[in-house]
Amino acid sequence: MPTNKLVLNGTSVASINGSHSNRANKRGAFQIMETGLTGKVVIVTGASGGIGSAVARKFAEEGAQVVLHYRRQRAQAEALELPREQSLLVGADLTKEAAVRQLFESAVKRFGRVDTLVANAGSWETRDVPLQEMSLRQWRATLDAVLTSTFLCMREFF
Numbered sequence: 001m002p003t004n005k006l007v008l009n010g011t012s013v014a015s016i017n018g019s020h021s022n023r024a025n026k027r028g029a030f031q032i033m034e035t036g037l038t039g040k041v042v043i044v045t046g047a048s049g050g051i052g053s054a055v056a057r058k059f060a061e062e063g064a065q066v067v068l069h070y071r072r073q074r075a076q077a078e079a080l081e082l083p084r085e086q087s088l089l090v091g092a093d094l095t096k097e098a099a100v101r102q103l104f105e106s107a108v109k110r111f112g113r114v115d116t117l118v119a120n121a122g123s124w125e126t127r128d129v130p131l132q133e134m135s136l137r138q139w140r141a142t143l144d145a146v147l148t149s150t151f152l153c154m155r156e157f158f
Contacts, residue, residue: 038063
């Protein structure tokens with residue numbers, strides 16, 4: 001069984017030993033289950049956004065050490081207020097190979113390894129442009145922000 005976990009768009013691609021927490025028993029009451037995440041090191045890209053911050057918070061609640069990635073919104077990542085000994089904030093442009101490498105190096109330097117990658121970072125184009133009017137520059141920027149960043153993080157993770 002793999003020792004790493006990779007989550008892409010909510011789908012577990014590889015997994016670590018453990019189970020989901022907060023499953024309902026026959027009476028409908030929730031039981032806290034051991035997830036095996038205590039002490040695991042998790043990088044959450046896009047941790048300054050809504051989904052990323054919720055994911056990061058849940059991993060921290062399960063006892064994981066969480067690397068909070070942000071691109072420009074450091075204040076939102078800091079607002080999670082995770083314990084310092086359990087978290088690390090790292091700003092990076094994930095479309096750049098050197099920045100991705102530095103993200104992982106920072107995680108390893110602080111926590112010794114990376115067990116899980118949640119490739120959550122991405123962006124939503126704010127300009128509503130019909131495809132036939134979209135510039136090549138906008139197209140490439142969107143692909144880089146969503147696909148290239150995920151590719152570079154996955155490559156560095158494995």
